[in-house]
Amino acid sequence: MKNWNYENEQWVNLPGHLKHLPLFTRQFDFTSWIFRLLWAVFLKITFKVYIKMRVVGDFKKLYKENHRLLIISNHASHLDAVSIAAAIPFKFWLDLYIAAAKDYWFTNPVFTFFSKHCLGAIPIDRKDNKGEAVKLCVSILTNLDRVWMILFPEGKRSQDGYISRFKRGVSIFSEKTNTPILFLYLEGNDSLMPKGSWPRPGKLIIHVGPVQPPAPIDEVDKNYRAWVETINPNAYRPLVDEK
Numbered sequence: 001m002k003n004w005n006y007e008n009e010q011w012v013n014l015p016g017h018l019k020h021l022p023l024f025t026r027q028f029d030f031t032s033w034i035f036r037l038l039w040a041v042f043l044k045i046t047f048k049v050y051i052k053m054r055v056v057g058d059f060k061k062l063y064k065e066n067h068r069l070l071i072i073s074n075h076a077s078h079l080d081a082v083s084i085a086a087a088i089p090f091k092f093w094l095d096l097y098i099a100a101a102k103d104y105w106f107t108n109p110v111f112t113f114f115s116k117h118c119l120g121a122i123p124i125d126r127k128d129n130k131g132e133a134v135k136l137c138v139s140i141l142t143n144l145d146r147v148w149m150i151l152f153p154e155g156k157r158s159q160d161g162y163i164s165r166f167k168r169g170v171s172i173f174s175e176k177t178n179t180p181i182l183f184l185y186l187e188g189n190d191s192l193m194p195k196g197s198w199p200r201p202g203k204l205i206i207h208v209g210p211v212q213p214p215a216p217i218d219e220v221d222k223n224y225r226a227w228v229e230t231i232n233p234n235a236y237r238p239l240v241d242e243k
Contacts, residue, residue: 031117032116032117032120033094035117035118036090036093036094036117036118036120037090039118040085040086040090040093043082043085043086044086044090046086047083047086047087050199050201051079051083051192051199051201051202051203051204052202052203052204053083053086053087053203053204053205053206054203054204054205054206055087055205055206055208056205056206056207056208057206057207057208057209058208059087059088059089059092059208060089062182062208062211063089063092063148066148066180066182066211067145067146067147068141068144068146068147068148068177068179068180069147069148069149069179069180069181069182069211070141070149070151070170070173070174070179070180070181070182071084071148071149071150071151071181071182071184072150072151072152072153072166072170072181072182072183072184072220072224073150073152073183073184073185073186074152074154074158074163074185074186074189074228074235075152075154075156075157075158076157076158076161076186076189076190077157077186077189077190077192077193078157078193079189079192079193079199080152080157080186080189081098081119081150081152082119083186083189083192083204083206084150084184084186084206085098085119085150087206088148092148093120095144095146095147095148096120096148096150097120097121097122097140097147097148097149097150098119098120098121098122098149098150099121099122099124099137099149099150099151099152100115100119100121100122100123100124101123101124101126102123102124102125102126103125103126103127105119105121105123106121106123122136122137122140122149124137126155133169134169134172134173137149137173138172138173138176138177141173141176141177141179142177149173151169151170151173153166153167153169153170153217153220153221154166154167155167155169158190161190162235162236162237163225163228163235163236165221166217166220166221166224167217168217170217170220171214171215171216171217171220174214174215174220175214175215175216178214179214180211180212180213180214181211181212181213181214181220182208182209182211182212183208183209183210183211183212183223183224183227183228184206184207184208184209185206185207185209185227185228185231185232185235186204186205186206186207187204187205187206187207187231187232188202188203188204188205189204192204207231209224209227209228210223210227212224
């Protein structure tokens with residue numbers, strides 16, 4: 001894998017899965033805007049009629065006060081990223097990006113097109129040993145005036161609905177770029193699209209929590225857990241099971 005110089009590399013030389021990102025295009029992408037608008041309309045209808053979603057919190061106030069945010073939440077469904085996007089007003093979407101597994105969301109032309117133009121996905125290579133994903137995310141957070149980046153710090157979907165300990169990537173991005181972290185908790189997400197199934201009708205509550213200043217991952221994990229347990233005391237495995 002080539003080490004890309006994200007500051008100086010010519011746009012035309014970049015691989016296709018990166019060319020949609022504003023760090024490289026530096027211009028308004030009308031095609032992506034149209035597809036994201038259509039996707040937003042579909043999501044708003046779906047999450048109103050098929051999945052009853054309720055948002056507890058105020059994204060508009062957060063957007064006024066925070067030009068850059070790392071948005072983190074628990075992760076138990078392939079619907080999690082689109083659920084968060086559906087909860088955020090569309091007028092903020094051009095600044096919204098989702099860190100997504102390259103080996104899942106960029107595996108074929110259909111998924112790649114959807115990931116680029118509907119999700120605004122940032123491809124993360126989970127087998128990358130050279131730190132390219134870190135460099136890419138840090139460059140985006142450093143060079144864009146406005147960016148809200150969705151991350152799932154558990155690293156993978158929960159198989160049993162319980163929240164696992166966070167991996168350190170979110171703290172690396174936050175501390176290197178002085179970007180605060182917004183806590184979200186998705187209540188009921190584990191029953192909407194279990195592994196191997198299609199989306200099911202149900203109820204989802206997205207809790208918008210506090211904004212955490214940049215901090216080491218142990219502190220972020222501890223503070224997130226303390227906040228979530230005020231909402232759902234059973235969100236984590238009993239301590240005896242974590243030994």
